[in-house]
Amino acid sequence: MARVIASFTIIPLGTATPSVSRYVANVLNVFDSLKLKYQLTPMCTIIEGEEEEIFKAIVEIKKKLFEMGLKRIVYSLNVDERIDKPLTMSGKIESVQKHRR
Numbered sequence: 139m140a141r142v143i144a145s146f147t148i149i150p151l152g153t154a155t156p157s158v159s160r161y162v163a164n165v166l167n168v169f170d171s172l173k174l175k176y177q178l179t180p181m182c183t184i185i186e187g188e189e190e191e192i193f194k195a196i197v198e199i200k201k202k203l204f205e206m207g208l209k210r211i212v213y214s215l216n217v218d219e220r221i222d223k224p225l226t227m228s229g230k231i232e233s234v235q236k237h238r239r
Contacts, residue, residue: 140189141225143218146196147182150203151210161203168198177227182214186227189219 150161165183169176172195175186185192196215203211218225 140219140221141187142189142192143225143227143230144185144192145182145214145216146185147214148199148203149212150208151212152208161206161208164202164206165199168195168202172198175227184227186225189217192217 146165148158148161148165150158153161162178162183166176166178169183169185172191174191174195177184185195196213200211200213218230
């Protein structure tokens with residue numbers, strides 16, 4: 139299995155208000171239930187885990203949000219996969235920090 143880092147953004151369409159925080163909270167609940175490591179940011183959520191686990195989470199998230207009454211969801215998933223060395227969120231940040239003055 140491949141360990142990957144992914145950024146995930148979901149845009150629920152046709153909601154009663156412009157706020158999406160309740161949907162994002164339910165996305166995080168799915169990540170928690172699958173024991174995926176994640177970092178919430180103001181614009182997306184970064185996920186770290188095995189590729190299969192992350193894709194399983196996406197399927198569960200779609201089910202959950204449709205169960206909440208959504209009729210349409212637009213989502214974006216960007217995946218960073220590396221096979222020459224271990225890939226972690228903290229490792230990527232540390233690598234950049236080494237180059238700062």
